[in-house]
Amino acid sequence: xxxxxxxxxxxxxxxxxxxxxxxxxxxxxxxxxxxxxxxxxxxxxxxxxxxxxxxxxxxxxxxxxxxxxxxxxxxxxxxxxxxxxxxxxxxxxxxxxxxxxxxxxxxxxxxxxxxxxxxxxxxxxxxxxxxxxxxxxxxxxxxxxxxxxxxxxxxxxxxxxxxxxxxxxxxxxxxxxxxxxxxxxxxxxxxxxxxxxxxxxxxxxxxxxx
Amino acid sequence: xxxxxxxxxxxxxxxxxxxxxxxxxxxxxxxxxxxxxxxxxxxxxxxxxxxxxxxxxxxxxxxxxxxxxxxxxxxxxxxxxxxxxxxxxxxxxxxxxxxxxxxxxxxxxxxxxxxxxxxxxxxxxxxxxxxxxxxxxxxxxxxxxxxxxxxxxxxxxxxxxxxxxxxxxxxxxx
Numbered sequence: 610x611x612x613x614x615x616x617x618x619x620x621x622x623x624x625x626x627x628x629x630x631x632x633x634x635x636x637x638x639x640x641x642x643x644x645x646x647x648x649x650x651x652x653x654x655x656x657x658x659x660x661x662x663x664x665x666x667x668x669x670x671x672x673x674x675x676x677x678x679x680x681x682x683x684x685x686x687x688x689x690x691x692x693x694x695x696x697x698x699x700x701x702x703x704x705x706x707x708x709x710x711x712x713x714x715x716x717x718x719x720x721x722x723x724x725x726x727x728x729x730x731x732x733x734x735x736x737x738x739x740x741x742x743x744x745x746x747x748x749x750x751x752x753x754x755x756x757x758x759x760x761x762x763x764x765x766x767x768x769x770x771x772x773x774x775x776x777x778x779x780x781x782x783x784x785x786x787x788x789x790x791x792x793x794x795x796x797x798x799x800x801x802x803x804x805x806x807x808x809x810x811x812x813x814x815x816x817x818x819x
Numbered sequence: 820x821x822x823x824x825x826x827x828x829x830x831x832x833x834x835x836x837x838x839x840x841x842x843x844x845x846x847x848x849x850x851x852x853x854x855x856x857x858x859x860x861x862x863x864x865x866x867x868x869x870x871x872x873x874x875x876x877x878x879x880x881x882x883x884x885x886x887x888x889x890x891x892x893x894x895x896x897x898x899x900x901x902x903x904x905x906x907x908x909x910x911x912x913x914x915x916x917x918x919x920x921x922x923x924x925x926x927x928x929x930x931x932x933x934x935x936x937x938x939x940x941x942x943x944x945x946x947x948x949x950x951x952x953x954x955x956x957x958x959x960x961x962x963x964x965x966x967x968x969x970x971x972x973x974x975x976x977x978x979x980x981x982x983x984x985x986x987x988x989x990x991x992x993x
Contacts, residue, residue, distance in 0.1 A: 616989075617982050626962060651988060654935050655942070655957035663855030663868050670851075673876045677843035684884035685838030 613641055623648050701783035704776055704810050779810040828892040836884045843883075847876055850892060853959075854900055861904035871903045890968045894961065897969035941991040949984035952977060 614622065614631040621627035622635055623645060635641045782793055783806045793801030796808040828849070834842035854875050858868035878899055879886075888895065942950055948970075955966045963981070967974045 615982075616985050617978060620956075620981070620985065624960075624962075647989070648985070651938070651992070652957040654938050655953060658935070658939070659856075659860065659954065659958040661856060661859065662852055663859040663865065663872070665851060665855055665869065665872065669869055669873060670847075673847055673851075673873055674844055676877055676880055677847060678840055680880040680883050681835070681838050681840040681843050683838075684836060 613638065616644075619645055620648055623652065701780050701806075704779045704783070704806075774812070776810060779806050782806050782809055829888055832886055832888045832892075836886060838884065843880065846879075846892070850896060851876075853893060854896055857897070857900045858904055861901065862907060867907055871900060871907070874903055875899050891965055893959065894965045894969040897955075897959075898971055937992060938988075941988050944991065945984055945987060948972075949980050949987070952980045953984050953988070956981060 611630070611634055614627070614634060618627055618631050619635070619641060622631050635645055782795070782801075783803075785793060786801060786803070786806070793805055795801075795805040798804065828846070831842045831846050831849075835846060851872070855868060855872050858871035858875070859865065862868050862871065875896060879896070942953065945953065951970060952966055955961045955969060956963075961969065963974060963977055966972075966981075967977045970977065972980075
């Protein structure tokens with residue numbers, strides 16, 4: 610007959626973690642069977658002593674689950690990973706470059722395919738009220754006046770609050786993401802995300818077919 | 820079975836990392852009774868055990884997103900509960916040194932289960948570290964590797980503690 614397993618090896622046989630050789634030995638050795646039976650009795654007795662449970666009141670469950678919901682929300686709002694962030698910055702840089710180009714073009718001759726209606730609206734807007742009538746600085750008044758001239762949709766897209774609506778707003782929104790809705794929720798889908806940046810850019814650089 | 824539960828926990832952790840609310844809730848439901856009973860066993864005080872229960876899950880949830888489960892969730896939770904209970908016991912008796920507090924960590928059967936008085940005496944006579952290993956093995960049904968992880972002790976140390984504890988119990992109860 611092969612040698613008796615050590616005590617720890619027998620304990621491993623009890624839980625099913627033992628070697629096949631030890632398990633076979635136990636099947637044919639009365640001494641080891643008795644030893645294993647004693648270990649099993651000991652384990653059951655110890656487990657039976659500790660079977661008490663703590664009754665958890667519903668309000669404690671609710672408090673912990675409230676915390677769980679908060680963390681789930683935080684996990685969903687996790688900042689973008691590095692590759693995604695890099696792509697976002699690159700996209701913003703392209704938007705800025707496009708904006709600078711467009712401004713340069715607008716300072717000179719306006720190309721036929723650029724929608725100038727926004728500029729026309731600004732030009733035909735009533736002049737700002739005189740500084741004497743209002744206490745605000747003239748610059749702020751002018752900005753407010755320009756906002757009035759813009760339609761509601763465009764006014765909502767003055768993200769950086771400089772009083773004008775242009776491609777720089779798209780850049781500002783891209784930098785601010787993830788922005789809390791509704792301030793950054795330009796397209797009204799309930800969340801502020803990359804699609805809102807696209808929407809601001811689309812409105813800022815509105816090209817007509819031609 | 821323990822391995823299947825471990826796989827399930829891994830999947831739940833992955834889903835919780837993705838922000839799935841139901842996964843958080845499932846993790847809580849799965850381990851609530853274990854954490855509660857463990858805290859109660861250490862503290863013998865229901866209100867304090869409930870506070871430890873809340874603190875433990877708050878600590879766990881705060882690690883999401885980005886939590887990586889390298890072992891079973893029970894072996895992750897065990898030292899969290901134990902250390903919080905130790906802190907509370909220490910606060911109750913600030914003048915007592917840490918070794919004494921560790922030695923007094925309950926792991927002693929409740930009054931309801933005192934049928935086997937001989938076994939109770941034998942368990943109480945063991946050094947705290949050996950008693951802890953016996954309970955983790957017989958009550959929590961953990962593998963030696965899991966006990967090593969839960970108690971933050973080397974595997975060899977755990978084997979040695981279990982071996983000596985079993986010999987001592989056999990000697991006392993034999």
